[in-house]
Amino acid sequence: MFSLALINEFLGQPPNASEHGYQIDHILEFCHWFMGALFVGWSAYFIYVLIRFRKRRHPTADYHGVKSGISTHLEFSVVLIEAVLLIGFAIPLWAKRVNQFPETKDAILVHAIGQQFNWNFHLPGPDGQFGRRDVHLVTNSNPLGLDYNDPASKDDIVTMNELHVPVNRPVIIELSSKDVIHNFALVHMRIAQDAIPGSLIPMWFKPIKTGTYEIICGQLCGLGHYGMKGTLVVDSPADYQAWLKERAELSGTQAAAPAAPKTANPSGQPEGKPGEPAQSPSPSGL
């Protein structure tokens, strides 16, 4: 098992920090070893054929070829192993990730909204309710269009490129985008998901190690794509509470300043759907 783990490290995979990540790593390890064996096997066979059927030894071509069925058996075995990997391991693992979500009462709920070229995070604050968002309220200082006249918004926490979560608690992220397709990738958590304008896509993971990890955009989304990075901080429960308190105080002062004028929005949608393009603040990560 130890030597198996080495191939992931050798190929540059950062250490896993999520509960389910070990399952992903095992599949990756097996695939890497299997592909390595295929590479060595096919390469050796190629060299053997080059020597065995060289022109000097066979000045005239043999139009009947080799009659042995060994290559058919070999190819069938490869197809069989690949089918077992896909149907027996990869699809069930994927299905578990997308079908078996944790109870929302046990989980940390976060909205993540991609935009060229930043990740915005919206947390519901102590009341557990996400405030109303409206695309018409989007400004440079209010990138999510949070409606501060909505009582549920008062304690909401909005951050850019920085997300804190507590260790050993499931985190459910509802993902969307304000402009183009991005990809919210947490490599250390072994999880990635496209953020698509007009869609709200859930994903989840459970961090098991405290630390600071990178959030990247895994989808080429424009000229500043390379700079679309954020930080995921997995805190101890006490540190997480301290961060929440600090952010809640900050957002309280933001909410107190009536920066957002009330606009006519008869639809009263609970959340601004990010389908319409909104003006983006200048990219800070560049």
Ligand SMILES: [Cu+2]
């Ligand atoms: Cu992006």
